[in-house]
Amino acid sequence: MPTQNSQPQRRVVVTGLGFITSVGNTREQVLTSLRELRTGIEYYPELERSRVLVRLCGTVKEFSFPELHSDEWTYPAAYTIPREHLRSMSPNAVYGFCAMKQAIAEAPLPPELVSHPRTGAMCASGGSSWLSYDYMAMMLEKGPQRCNPMAMVASIAGTLNMNFVSCFGIKGHSLGFSSACASSAHALGEAFDRIRLNRQDIVFVAGAEDCDLFTILPFVGTRALTTGTDPSISPCAFDVKRDGFVVTGGAAVLVLEELEHARRRGVPIQAEIIGWGEASDGYSVMAPEPEGDGLKRAMEAAIGEAGISPADVDYINAHGTSTPVGDAAEIRAIKRVFGNGKGPYISSTKSITGHGLSLAGAMEAGFCCLALQEGFTPVSANVTELDPEFGSVAIVTDAIDYSPRVAMTNSSGFGGTNVSAILRRWEEG
Amino acid sequence: MPTELTEEQITKVNHDFRRCREGTAEAIIRLRRTGDTALIPEILRGIVWRYVRPDAREQVEKASLETPLSTLGMDSLMMLEVVLDVQDALDVTVEDTELRRVKTFNDISELLMQRFTEIHKAALP
Numbered sequence: 001m002p003t004q005n006s007q008p009q010r011r012v013v014v015t016g017l018g019f020i021t022s023v024g025n026t027r028e029q030v031l032t033s034l035r036e037l038r039t040g041i042e043y044y045p046e047l048e049r050s051r052v053l054v055r056l057c058g059t060v061k062e063f064s065f066p067e068l069h070s071d072e073w074t075y076p077a078a079y080t081i082p083r084e085h086l087r088s089m090s091p092n093a094v095y096g097f098c099a100m101k102q103a104i105a106e107a108p109l110p111p112e113l114v115s116h117p118r119t120g121a122m123c124a125s126g127g128s129s130w131l132s133y134d135y136m137a138m139m140l141e142k143g144p145q146r147c148n149p150m151a152m153v154a155s156i157a158g159t160l161n162m163n164f165v166s167c168f169g170i171k172g173h174s175l176g177f178s179s180a181c182a183s184s185a186h187a188l189g190e191a192f193d194r195i196r197l198n199r200q201d202i203v204f205v206a207g208a209e210d211c212d213l214f215t216i217l218p219f220v221g222t223r224a225l226t227t228g229t230d231p232s233i234s235p236c237a238f239d240v241k242r243d244g245f246v247v248t249g250g251a252a253v254l255v256l257e258e259l260e261h262a263r264r265r266g267v268p269i270q271a272e273i274i275g276w277g278e279a280s281d282g283y284s285v286m287a288p289e290p291e292g293d294g295l296k297r298a299m300e301a302a303i304g305e306a307g308i309s310p311a312d313v314d315y316i317n318a319h320g321t322s323t324p325v326g327d328a329a330e331i332r333a334i335k336r337v338f339g340n341g342k343g344p345y346i347s348s349t350k351s352i353t354g355h356g357l358s359l360a361g362a363m364e365a366g367f368c369c370l371a372l373q374e375g376f377t378p379v380s381a382n383v384t385e386l387d388p389e390f391g392s393v394a395i396v397t398d399a400i401d402y403s404p405r406v407a408m409t410n411s412s413g414f415g416g417t418n419v420s421a422i423l424r425r426w427e428e429g
Numbered sequence: 430m431p432t433e434l435t436e437e438q439i440t441k442v443n444h445d446f447r448r449c450r451e452g453t454a455e456a457i458i459r460l461r462r463t464g465d466t467a468l469i470p471e472i473l474r475g476i477v478w479r480y481v482r483p484d485a486r487e488q489v490e491k492a493s494l495e496t497p498l499s500t501l502g503m504d505s506l507m508m509l510e511v512v513l514d515v516q517d518a519l520d521v522t523v524e525d526t527e528l529r530r531v532k533t534f535n536d537i538s539e540l541l542m543q544r545f546t547e548i549h550k551a552a553l554p
């Protein structure tokens with residue numbers, strides 16, 4: 001796709017990553033967990049407060065949010081969040097702040113490039129149901145004038161982008177995305193486009209979610225969660241016994257940068273993003289189209305934009321939430337795109353992290369960067385009896401010695417929205 | 430108010446104001462018990478102390494009643510945080526129009542004393 005003035009196509013690379021996830025709060029911890037298949041999922045006692053059978057959560061460690069007032073919140077000692085910023089944050093913005101600090105340090109970006117008209121932030125969080133609920137109760141009881149004036153910016157779905165602009169002095173584009181579990185995948189795609197179209201040089205892509213009872217319970221209502229109690233068994237994407245997902249929260253940040261900009265700075269490049277695609281099912285507000293029609297078209301669009309053929313894709317980090325219908329629709333879509341041969345290796349990292357909802361797309365794109373850079377293929381945990389329908393595709397149920405060169409990451413959300421993005425191992429040239 | 434407080438109310442005041450300057454929670458409890466509005470300036474100082482940056486706390490200790498609050502590094506949102514706590518401490522509601530006139534400890538102390546007396550006068554000795 002040539003630009004109007006026939007300049008060469010601008011290329012988009014990843015120069016920084018940050019993770020606050022159930023499987024680790026640093027790059028090293030996340031890498032170890034992915035390589036050694038260490039789960040971040042555990043028994044979550046808070047669930048006993050509600051009459052539900054669900055017991056598991058992909059908990060975020062080293063943080064606590066014991067009460068509404070942010071002065072009581074704790075986070076790892078490596079970070080300092082000034083009070084004037086903390087008071088307007090949600091838990092997901094706190095996670096996001098810490099992931100952002102890691103990504104900035106990795107890139108490494110000096111303050112004048114973080115806060116620059118050509119540097120933007122594309123963010124995704126579902127807001128904070130906990131803060132919304134408690135603050136609204138306070139407003140009704142005592143009146144809005146006696147409630148924290150920051151209640152709204154801390155609670156609503158734009159909390160992540162609004163806080164980032166303020167904390168980090170973002171001067172370029174800033175936007176929030178709300179497409180359910182595809183939100184931060186959309187953020188990634190939009191960031192990619194804005195750099196390609198020469199509207200920005202650097203864009204932070206951030207996904208974040210609270211990780212508490214208020215995040216989990218609405219999904220119990222949808223009957224989408226596993227009632228399994230043992231994280232070495234559940235969730236089990238692609239297994240015949242799969243019965244739903246486990247919720248997680250946290251944050252992931254990617255620094256997307258125009259290639260020549262990164263080269264001029266002389267910084268290490270972690271991976272290249274070569275294309276993305278999106279499509280909707282036009283089918284149901286909640287259930288995926290059974291044949292994965294939207295996801296199929298999203299994958300095809302991504303492959304087309306990347307200018308590669310399906311055979312070039314080595315690994316797919318699947319949406320793979322471990323719901324009976326979701327996994328089936330995705331594998332059917334993959335079969336239709338990649339043919340009936342073995343095709344690319346496929347795994348769901350959600351079987352050790354849990355499903356990060358708005359965070360999932362950014363987190364899993366980050367995992368793909370690690371896999372490409374470090375030369376390994378993540379395993380799909382907890383598969384003891386592969387669904388016979390998936391027998392013909394290459395689901396990675398045990399560790400393999402394979403270094404992928406091209407990785408695809410899929411995300412699907414309520415409303416039948418689907419995003420697929422393709423990343424390539426960085427090889428100078 | 431003024432009234433004897435229940436154990437539960439005392440625990441709540443001690444909890445809610447534990448991050449304020451030492452003695453603030455005790456002063457709030459005494460105010461509620463006695464209705465002695467002379468305690469209000471020190472309660473206010475104790476709450477302001479909580480919200481300013483740590484390096485400005487010494488200034489808060491030394492500030493006279495005429496010190497403009499802006500010189501203590503307080504922005505409008507910190508001011509609101511202080512007002513929220515003060516309203517809880519005194520169980521009064523301060524109107525926004527009244528707040529806009531507030532510049533110093535003295536301004537807000539007088540306003541609070543007035544509001545406190547109006548609201549609780551029926552119960553005052």
